[in-house]
Amino acid sequence: MWKEYLKDVGAGLKPAPTRGKIGYLSIHVPEEIILGAGRLPYRLLGRGKPVKRASAYLPKTFDPSVLDSLEGAIEGEYSFLEGVIVANVSDAHRRLYDAWRVAWATPDRGEPKKVFFLDVPKGADALRVRAFSLALSALMREMEVALDVRISPEGLREAIGLCNETRILLQRLARLRRQKKPPLSGHDFFDVVSWAQRNDKSYVNQRLRLILQELETARCNGAVGPRLMLTGSPLGSPGLISLIERLGAQVVCEDLCTGMQYFSDLVEEDSPEPLNALARRYLDIPTARMADTRARWGYLHKLAEEYDVTGVIYFTLKFDDIYLFEYPFIRNKFQKAGYPVLLIEAENFLTNVGQIETRVQAFTEMLG
């Protein structure tokens, strides 16, 4: 029944209000700024289809999720957006900013849309927070001009309150998965988080409350296989999670930017400088791109303990350097802490399903 709440109509509730949408790709982009501009933040999660035309701009040896986004832009799949914010979260993303601008400026692609850029440091200490605040205010000015709006401190505060509420509700939902028999699967959870990243926040909060009401009192039966953590590159769709769960394991927590990282921390609400508060929170997200491997390992280890996992699946997209370089270090740490790790390297969509299935199956059997 609770899944009905994810549908725009039905369940006896009003549909979400419609507003202009601004797309964004990285969770280091503060949604509050988009909301402050009176627009709806819309997370681009990828199309999960082969890429053809994007290779005319960027090399094939490139983060496949970035190539996928560019392909979508070229194919006109994002023409419903008023603009998109690309953040400097990786080499691939910052080049995507160039390619996307070129692609959208091509005359036969209709009215050119605005491609905004946000520079994001990899550190979260005072100087890097200051640099990020400056980058955020540059983005805000650019958006104000392009969209002909004013983003006021009050507007930002209101948006912070709204987004914090979403985070708190999603945190509550995630905690349900600590139970011995979680009331929702990893696949379901992924769907909820994706949906929350693409819909009006008040509407999302209202429905999340209803979902929680139902799931917090639900009694769950049935056997649960090995409890796994999924970590690594962004996943645009729940395909891999479904595959794992079909084989009898359960993904009970995921360190993914399309999963629990999205609501990892709250933004300080009563800060006299809302922009600084945003800068601090958005640099505190423990993603692999940040240059603080110790903090990241601490976060991953804590997550594994809190969710009582028995093994870890580390997923990397091909050519996604951040994860390719991080993997051996994190694997060693997990193994030393007693957690078996399985590496899965794949394209943006699962092509070598048979092979992945065999490996996951062997892994889950080994975990017993």
Add this chain to the structure above:
Amino acid sequence: MTIVEDQRKRQREFFTLQFQKRLKRPRGYSPLKSSQARERAMFRLLLESFREGSSVVWKSTFVPSEIIYSLGAIPLYVESFSAVASAVDICPPMLDASERCGYSRDSCTFLRAVLGASHKDILPRPDALVSTSYYCDGDPKIFDIFAEEYKKPHFYLHVPYAAEAGWAVDALAEQLEEVAIELAKVMGKPFNRERLSEIIQSSNEARRYLLKANELRRHVPSPMLGCEAIDYIASITQLWGSPELVRISRLLCEELEERIEKGVAAVEPEQFRFLWCHLRPYYNDEVFNYLEGHHKAVVAFESVNLITWKEMDPGKPFKSLAEKLLANPAIGPYERMTREVAKMVKDYQIDGIIWMSPWGCRHFNSMAQLVKDGLRREMDVPFYILDLECIDKRNYSKEQVRTRLDAFIEVLAGKRG
């Protein structure tokens, strides 16, 4: 694990031997005295970093070595270590070691070679590490991992992407000052601003000579082979701030002037003039020898030798260093690089561009097609993206590379008619 002096001594001896072999290798050309001096200076620096009592700071490309020299420490530019290792042919076991550790063959070999070298413990040990957000993601990530392994502090500099934005210089200057002060603490001495100012002056002097050398290289026919010039990597070398660089660059100017005066050309008769973008294969000179020796197509200039920053103000060392870093066209949107490439094409009367694209490099590879297309909108200059490895010789195929270069030369010849 503490490395004892005996081991360091053996490492030094090993590298000395390799270096001597390298200096004695047969070359297809007779190098300038300045180029030989540069090569010796680089090796001396490496050997110094193994010496007991040396303070060593590992740095990535964009970290200004001027700050490290001002603290009496030695900069170990890790990507450059990989290049040296490749040149003395010790890279394959380093790369194998990194792969055994689980590092992907799809990622950058400059970085993987260092990871392998660290695993084999053949690197000078760091007292501290400093990385930057440019050029690429790999650097801060592996520096952080090294810091954990060596139990030494890692300082990270965020170089703003919006290099031309009003706030970028101050935001970077503040970070540079912070890093200088923190490094001084690690070295156990107070930070000496006067010393940094002196080093900035020395850096300025070398800059003036290298700018002049770049001017002299506009001469047709070219007075210098790209094969030796590319090793100067004037835009990013760790010799900036060292007295050696002043001596080397002064000597380079003298030698180039002399060659021009005497009418000595690097290749005769000069058929084509190339601009080479990005780095080179370090494991052999074959590509350059083939272009410059066989085809008489000189590499007249290289993007890595471009000097885009203005003279620094010794009274404002951090602001000046920030401006120096931010002047690098590889930062920011691709249009900045396209602009500089177009300028180099005009300045050096270039017939064709070779943009080297190693498989694992996301930063330069990703720009290649965009710069190529951007340039096409401005000028008609053939542009070839050459997929070739810088460090790893294991998949190198001489015939394949030659065939591709032949095809490109044919395009140039056809254009000339």
